[in-house]
Amino acid sequence: MIKKRIIPTLLVEKGRLVQTKMFTERVYLGDPINTINIFNQKEVDEIIVLDISASRLKTGANINLVKSLCSECFMPVAYGGGISSLDEIEELFNLGIEKVVINSASGLPGFIENAVDRYGSQSIVGAIDIYKKSDEKPFVYEHVDKKVSDRDPIDIALSLQERGVGEVFINFVCRDGGRVGFDESYIQEIARSLSVPLIACGGARDYNDLVQLAKNTEVSAVAAGSVFSLLGKYDAPLVMYPSYEFLKSSLS
Structure with missing residues (x-):
């Protein structure tokens, strides 16, 4: 049995699949449904889909996209982006989403608590974007306003835990899409x-990086985007995922 999860993270912007770098630069990757079908064939165990434009544009969850994803996807899907009401969460679950990822809406009074009360901790993931350069002090990054706050990521992670989330997802802004390696020591501190x-995301260089973070820290899962979607120094779009045999031999 594979002890830790390796999860592809798909970023969607206005219905298109993209890969970002430091939350700003965009590489267009194509149709998210085509990518889902390829991950189906590669027998991926689960996937995270984040709509990175929904909260900023205040469009709410992309229900049409979710319908298409769930009709094609063979694996459990965690979905985030623009979710700000219990009715939206219920609709997403009714469509087949297994977990919802809450980031900016976590600041709404009582929202996390009410979602946990209604749907259970196991279905609610709290997300934190972390701005941390080298050995500098880390802060929470507010992706909607595109600014660095004065909030400490560990304090926010503990707050999300106290409010009842079943998992915490962290992503590192300064490492996003750069394939420069994980901030292993700080990830371990949070874990x-x-x-x-x-679930830790942001910085993976290759499959071995994913494995080493999983083995060397107490994370439950390692997530990545560009490692599974871009190939080589010219960032050629290509959907990839390590074989079951590789993951079993590395993580069992």
Whole structure:
């Protein structure tokens, strides 16, 4: 049995699949449904889909996209982006989404707590974007306003845990899409501070990076985008995923 999860993260902007770099530059990757079909063939165990434009544009969850995703996807899907009401969460679950990822809306009074009460901790993931350069002090990045806050990521992670989320998802702005390696020590610091599972994303260079983070820290899962979607120094779009045999031998 593979002990830790390796999860592809798909970023969607206005219905198109993209890969970002430091949350700004965009590489267009194509139709998200085509990518889902390829991941089906590669027998991926689960996937995270984040609509990175929904909260900023206040469009709400992309229901048409979710319908298409769930009709094609063979694996469990965690979906985030623009979710700000319990009615939206219920509609997403009714369509087949397994978990919802809440980021900017986590600041709404009582929203996380009410979602947990109604749907259970196991279905609610709290997300944090982290701005941290080298050995500098880390802060929470507010992606809607595109600014660095003065909030400490571990304090926010603990707050999300106290409010009942079943998992915490962290993403590193300064490492996003750059394939420069994970901030392993800080990820471990966050993982050790939590009693709920931690999913870490941002910085993977290759499959071995994913494996080493999984083995060397107490994360529950390692997520990545560009490692599974861009090939070589020219960032040629190509959907990839390590074989089951590789993951089994590396993580069992």
